[in-house]
Amino acid sequence: MKIAILGTRGIPNAYGGFEQCAEFLSVGLKKKGHEVYVYNSHNHPYQGKEWNGINIIHKYDPEQKIGTVGQFIYDFNCIMDSRRKSFDIILQLGYTSSSIWGKLLPKKSVILTNMDGLEWKRSKFSNKVQKYLSWAEKQAVLTSDVLISDSIGIQEYLDKKYSKNSTYIAYGSDLFETPELSAIRKYGVEPFQYDMLIARLEPENNIETILTGFSASDVQHPFLVVGKHETTFGVFLKEKFQSDDRIKFLGGIYNIEDLNNLRYFSRLYFHGHSVGGTNPSLLEAMGSNALIVANSNQFNKAIIGVDGFYFEDATDVEKIIRKKTIKNDFSEMLQKNFEKINTIYNWNVIVNEYEKIMLESYDKFHNK
Numbered sequence: 001m002k003i004a005i006l007g008t009r010g011i012p013n014a015y016g017g018f019e020q021c022a023e024f025l026s027v028g029l030k031k032k033g034h035e036v037y038v039y040n041s042h043n044h045p046y047q048g049k050e051w052n053g054i055n056i057i058h059k060y061d062p063e064q065k066i067g068t069v070g071q072f073i074y075d076f077n078c079i080m081d082s083r084r085k086s087f088d089i090i091l092q093l094g095y096t097s098s099s100i101w102g103k104l105l106p107k108k109s110v111i112l113t114n115m116d117g118l119e120w121k122r123s124k125f126s127n128k129v130q131k132y133l134s135w136a137e138k139q140a141v142l143t144s145d146v147l148i149s150d151s152i153g154i155q156e157y158l159d160k161k162y163s164k165n166s167t168y169i170a171y172g173s174d175l176f177e178t179p180e181l182s183a184i185r186k187y188g189v190e191p192f193q194y195d196m197l198i199a200r201l202e203p204e205n206n207i208e209t210i211l212t213g214f215s216a217s218d219v220q221h222p223f224l225v226v227g228k229h230e231t232t233f234g235v236f237l238k239e240k241f242q243s244d245d246r247i248k249f250l251g252g253i254y255n256i257e258d259l260n261n262l263r264y265f266s267r268l269y270f271h272g273h274s275v276g277g278t279n280p281s282l283l284e285a286m287g288s289n290a291l292i293v294a295n296s297n298q299f300n301k302a303i304i305g306v307d308g309f310y311f312e313d314a315t316d317v318e319k320i321i322r323k324k325t326i327k328n329d330f331s332e333m334l335q336k337n338f339e340k341i342n343t344i345y346n347w348n349v350i351v352n353e354y355e356k357i358m359l360e361s362y363d364k365f366h367n368k
Contacts, residue, residue: 001362002035004085004109006078007093009061010040012051017171017280018093021114024172025091026054028351037085039078057081071097079104089358095140096133102143110365112358113144115154115166138162146361153298167357172347173283175338176260183261187250189222192327196224196262197270198253198281201234206272206295208237213317215244224262228252263288267325268309270317271300283345286337291327293320303340307333 005022013019026036030053038054040046041061049056059077063070075098082090083106090105092098092113105111115137141147141158147166149155158166181191195214199205207225214223229238229249241247253259263269269290273279274297282303285292294300296310311317327334343349 001088001358002037002086003029003089003091003358004037004039004057004082004087005091005093006039006082007075007095007098007114008038010044010046010056010058011038011054012046014045018114018116020280021093021171024347025351025354027052028347029355030054032351032355034355037087039081041074068097072100076101076104082106082109088362091354091358092140092144095136097136099136099139099143102139105143110146110358110361111144112146112148112361113140114148114150114169115140115158116150145365146357148357151299152302169350169353169357170345171280171283172350173280173287173341173345174347175341176264176284176288179261179264180257181261181265183258184265187224187258187262188248189224189262189265191265192267194222194224194266195268195270195321196226196266197272198226198259198263198285199272201225201227201229201231201237203233204273204275206274208240209311209314210270210272210317211237211241211247213311213314214247214321215241216314216318217321219246219321221246221267223247224266225249226251226253226259226262259284260288263290266290267327268293268321271295273300283341286345287341289334289338291325291330291334292337293317304337307336307340 005026008018008022009015011019011023011026013023022038026038030036036054037057040056040058042058043061043064059074059081061070061074063074079098079101087109090109090111094116095113141162141164147158147164149158149166149168150171152168155166155168158164197207197210199207201207223246225247228234229251238249263285269285269292271282271285271292271294274295282300292304292308294304294308294310296312309320311320
């Protein structure tokens with residue numbers, strides 16, 4: 001098949017989750033013999049027209065000049081170009097700035113859309129933006145031939161709200177099996193003598209709740225906060241907890257080896273995300289042998305199950321942190337999460353599932 005992937009800033013991944021997904025999917029589908037095209041922002045650091053056998057289509061993206069509105073223009077440019085390419089399959093990763101142009105998608109292509117998380121529920125957005133995102137979600141549902149959910153929670157939500165079936169395909173991740181102590185010591189910590197979190201510093205990620213619980217505890221070890229903190233909420237958090245010298249704001253860390261090692265050697269790893277589907281950072285923590293304490297919600301529970309701890313408020317966090325936790329005592333729990341990455345959230349499995357739904361959709365569409 002001739003397959004296009006839209007909705008990301010492009011590959012190779014230099015940005016985030018959907019870009020990583022596009023990278024693994026495109027390479028995997030290419031290896032299976034398909035002709036694959038990925039749309040890239042013209043600002044992408046990789047400027048070649050081909051990467052690992054994948055065709056790269058660069059389109060004008062003014063986001064760096066005019067901000068968020070530029071994403072809408074970029075998506076418009078990608079969709080208009082796709083009308084000239086005779087793709088069998090168009091896979092959209094997300095919908096926030098593309099579904100407004102949904103009616104312009106080529107009628108002869110089968111449109112698959114990964115519905116992402118519940119974007120309109122993110123508290124960082126104003127009421128007006130939340131209303132737009134709710135509308136955009138509906139447009140994506142109406143203009144797609146096939147919906148893909150990367151979590152059971154999103155699948156159930158789409159069924160309940162729109163009476164629409166969606167295909168559940170999880171997100172993928174890798175296994176980390178080569179820990180190096182030197183990778184964490186530069187951050188001033190010792191193995192299994194610190195707690196941590198990795199997240200965007202946004203309210204819906206429950207960072208304030210986690211740090212409030214930690215601050216109330218009497219433990220002496222540090223808590224590492226990894227995430228870009230030059231934001232309004234990041235500044236608020238740093239000011240609120242500035243008197244607690246155990247809490248270390250490390251900023252954004254983008255070296256995957258450092259991140260994997262920090263997770264591996266942590267005592268407790270906190271995952272506070274409360275909005276969205278299968279969050280990549282949670283899978284990465286599972287694949288890095290982290291002992292996970294997650295926000296108690298349907299999305300996290302669908303992935304971790306009984307192989308982790310849960311919190312609802314700062315009191316829960318404080319109680320969990322106060323316990324004398326020896327990571328080795330939970331080796332069975334850690335191994336089960338590791339196996340989930342190996343068997344369920346493995347990229348090879350994910351590629352196979354995407355190919356299957358693409359082939360089935362193509363056959364169904366052309367046999368109408």
